[in-house]
Amino acid sequence: MRRFIALILIAFANVGTFAAAPAFDIKNLTLSWEVVDNNYQNKQQALTALIITNNGTETLPAGGWKIYFNSSRNFLADAASGNAKILQVNGDLYSITPNQNFKAIKPGESARIDYICEDIVINYTDAIEGPYFVFDATPGKGYLPGNFIIKPLDPKYAGLVTPEVIFNQNKNITDIPADKLPKIVPLPLSYQETTGTFTIDKQVLVNVINKDQRYAKEASYLKGRLEKLLGTEVNKKDPLSSTMKIINLYYKVGFGNEGYELSVKPNAIEINASTPTGAFYGVQSLINLCPSVTGTDRPNSITIPCVEVKDSPRFPYRAVMLDVARNFQNKQQVLRLLDLMGAYKLNTLHMHLTDDEGWRIEIPSLPELTSVASKRGHTLDSKHFLPPSHGSGPDFSNKAGTGFYTVADYVEILKYANERHITVLPEIETPGHARGSIKAMQARYNRLMAAGNKAEASKYLLYDAGDQSDYRSVQYWNDNVIDVSLPSVYTYVERVVDDLVAIYKQAGAPLPAIHFGGDEVPAHVWEKSPAFAALKKTHPEIKNTGDLWYYFYGRVNSILKKKNIKLSGWEEMALRKTTVDGHNTYLPNPQFVNEGMQVDVWNNVLGDGQEDLAYKLANGGYKTVLTCVTNLYFDMATYKGWDEPGYYWGAFLGIDKFFSFIPYDYFKNADVDKQGRPIDRRIFVGKQRLTDYGKENIIGLQGALWAETVKSPQQMEYMMFPKLIALGERAWAKDPAWTTELDSAKAKKLYNDDWSRFVNVLGKRELPRLAYEGGGYAFRIPKPGVILQDGKYQANVQYPGMTIRYTTDGSEPTATSPEYTAPVNATGTVKFRVFDVKGRGGNTAQGKENDKPAA
Known part of the structure; x- marks a missing residue:
């Protein structure tokens, strides 16, 4: 009977979702957003406008409704137009409520709400996201407008990167003939092309030369890749042929865990390695030697140069962090990422599976984690699902907002990664960034309490109902931190860990560590928690809320140690808060230093004071x-421009920033601050430099894709590729000479030569390959550089080998527009655009007939 009553209560709680639609059809509305003044009142703020246009035949009433939207920015509450109020609901969700000054919108008319954003606008990511209407009469249901338009920023606002700036950045790149380029990326430790070639065709024999067949999986992988390239089965010996071409995989000692040797001679190829991982990387280098196959027709044979390669990685840990919590990526997209991680010798996929906005992995013991926290839709109480975030809209249909991996999905991901010698590191965010799990466990509590099972209901609770602590996280949430004073929190942690262990065991995949987050816990959490007050009475070593940090991670570490799993986390996990001369500061926490923990350090924002944090730890x-x-953040915008998506709070970050990174001295070539302005090098005075002992503790590099702005598989690939190739280069290849050269002029020359080599490899080998690999990756195609000189436009491109096309009538260049081969007369409106081998174009650069020659 209690269960029946509970189901009735749930049905009434969701009744708004199924309520009849209002008389006015919101699909007849078009919403448009624009910047009115990007320096409003001579301040670093923007006056923006939301314009509502009625395309229907009925009048939109002056009130009785709200508009909800998402934004990562803050707003003044009172609209500058005086006709509405903008209030934050929670996190990035806001509401707009019309007031008595708002007028009904008749058919064919528009209304405008001007409001002030407390930041200027740089790119289209700064616009509001996912606006929808909710009527007072049906508060549980949201309605999307028929169209939402984001108007471009007026070019009059200075400070954005122009085509001329891009041209001057590109002009130092040397065009290197394709046959002079190394054929393997990341650049091997030793690479030498010798005399002759080897031809791969259907007769080639892939062979494992060791009795125990320890490299059989790698040989099978190689055979499959060659068959995909040729479009036919290999290992077919022609009885009429007098020659036999063999690829042998040998086990030999002395190459280390991931090292290998590749020898290509005219009639035989040898891959020598001491481990299957090393053999796999030798296979990847052999595949990389093969020229890219474009189009659908498969060649009868592939010719590769004879080479001698000896190789091993610089760093043992080479990772990609993929956030699927903020916006979800499906299983197939993760498999596509794993393919390229294996190709470029990256060995760890750090899966950010949980956050405030979503929980993305099935935990069979705790079904609410996905039945509640994997879904986003219109709700103000989060009792049955989470609210819209990052523009996911009012219902579950948005695939970026709603979704999770079943156990079967995740097992498939693990097996696929294992075949490519990639470890998948799961991240379960605690104690902050945990709103999804908190609300899911509250839903579980409500369900079991309604069934009369109080003891079981309380077993995994993550917050104290009596906690009156007032806080706001960096992302504006006021209820997203687990109360670590509760005993039930550790029951929950152990339950989640046990289910993860079972999933990894089912997949036959290693689970050496679990990442438990630890970043961005706001001030004032737990201060008014009854559970914290009770804990202090029984634990005299806990004197303030700061001490809960070490208490929590000490207990989590103990849970993991029992299962032979290492604790991994963000930098705050390893820090202890203290004071120096009365000022708050953080130092490496001696309590955990010998526990084998691994910390990922992201915070080195130039000018914010923590530039040396990684080196301190x-x-x-x-x-x-x-x-x-x-x-190393994939999600930062490539440059300061309207047409480049991504955040930029930490840096503007193009592929050159990945390539130019100096792990042991990243102060050395830091040239601009987070706003792209020339750096004041005084910020490095007094900062810790990396000691020789400290170098031993830098175990690797990680590129991170936070997904607030990533709404589709195509957007994911745009943000990650080809930057991921530069990450692989810097994590695997030896320390380049330009990183340690003391003469600045020589260092600059060495860098420019190395940069030219790399971008030529991208433009002439790797990106043509990725245009067709796996059906084609949506990598970022660079915007062309354009400059006006002597009445003509000159254009160039960051990746030599790509094609620039142009038009002179103001139309958008297409794959059939004239190819740029010489300067173009500056008459009419001239547009330039770069295309890949598949005919896919990037962003357009435009010149106008009233441009003046450069001085």
């Missing part, structure tokens, strides 16, 4: 992964 004894926002 490494010098202090912590195994440190550099995930530096200045150089």
Whole structure:
């Protein structure tokens, strides 16, 4: 009977979702957003406008409704137009409520709401997201407008990167003939092309030369890749042929865990390695030697140069962090990422599976984690699902907002990764960034309490109902931190860990560590928690809420140690808060330094005071992964321009920032601050430098894709590729000479030569390959550089080998427009655009007939 009553209560709680639609059809509305003034009142703020246009035949009433939308920015509550109020609901969700000054919108008319954003606008990511209407009469249901338009920023606002700036950045790139380029990326430790070639055709024999067949999986992988390239089965010996071409995989000692040797001679190829991982990387280098196959027709044979390669990685940990919590990516997209991670010798996929906005992996013991926290739709109480975030809209149909991996999905991901010698590191965010799990466990509590099972209901609760602590996270949530004073929190952690262990065991995949987050816990959490007050009475060592940090991670570490799993986390996990001369500061926490924990350090924002944090932790004894926002964040915008998506709070970050990163001295070539302005090098005075001991603790690099702005598989690939190739280069290849050269002029020359080599490899080998690999990757195609000189436009491209096309009538260039081969007369409106081998174009650069020659 209690269960029946509970179901009735749930049905009434959701009644708004099924309520009849209002008389006015919101599909007849078009919403448009624009910047009115990007320097409003001579301040670093923007006056923006939301314009509502009625395309229907009925009048939109002056009130009785709200507009909800998402934004990562803050707003003044009272609309500058005086006809509405903008209030934050929670997190990035806001509401707009019309007031008595708002007028009904008749058919064919428009209304305008001007409001002030407390930041200027740089790119289209700064616009509001996912606006929808909710009527007062049906508060549980949201309605999307028929169209939402984001109007471009007026070019009059200065400070954005122009085509001329891009041209001057590109002009130092040397065009290198394709046959002079190394054929393997990342650049091997030793690479030498010798005399002759080897031809791969259907007769080639892939062979494992060791009795125990320890490299049989790698040989099978190679055979499959060659068959895909040729479009036919290999290992077919022609009885009429007098020659036999063989690829042998040998087990030999002395190459280390991931090292290999590749020898290509005219009639035989040898791959020597001491481990299956090393053999796999030898196979990847052999595949990389093969020229890209474009189009659908498969060649009868592929010719590769004879080479001698000896190779091993610089860093043992080479990772990609993929956030699927903020916006979800399906299983197939993760498999596509794993393919390229294997190709470019990256060995760890860090899956950010949980956050405030979503929980993305099935935990069979706790079904609410996905039945509640994997869904986003219109709700103000989060009792049955989470609210819209990052523009996911009012219902579950948005695939970026709603979704999770079943156990079967995740097992498939693990097996696929294992075949490519990639470890999948799961991240379960705690104690902050945990709103999804908190609300899911509250839903579980409500369900079991309604069934009369109080003891079971309380077993996994993550917050204290009596906690009156007032806080706001960096992302504006006020209820997203787990109360670590509760005993039930550790029951929950152990339950989640046990289910993860079972999933990895089912997949036959290693689980050496679990990442438990730890970043961005706001001030004032737990201060008014009854559970915290009770804990202090029984634990005299806990004197303030700061001490809960070490209590929590000490207990989590103990849970993991019992299962032979290492604790991994963000930098805050390894820090202890203290004071120096009365000022708050953070130092490496001696309590955990010998526990084998691994910390990922992201915070080195130039000018914010923590530039040396990674070096402090490494010098202090912590195994440190550099995930530096200045150089290794995929989600930062490539440059300061309207047409480049992404955040930029930490840096503007093009592929050159990945390539130019100096892990052991990233101060050395830091040239601009987070706004793209020339750096004031005084910020490095007094900062810790990396000691020789500290170098031993830098175990690797990690590129991070936070997904607030990533709404589709195509957007994911645009943000990650080809930057991921530069990440692989810097994590695997030896330290380049330009990183340690003391003469600045020589260092600059060495860097420019190396940069030219790399971008030529991208433009002439790797990107043509990726245009067709796996059906084609949506990698970012660079915007062309354009400059006006002597009445003509000159154009260039960041990746030599790509094609620039143009038009002179103001139309958008297409794959059939004239190819740029010489300067173009500056008459009419001239547009330039870069295309890949498949005919896919990038962003357009435009010149106008009233441009003046450069001085």
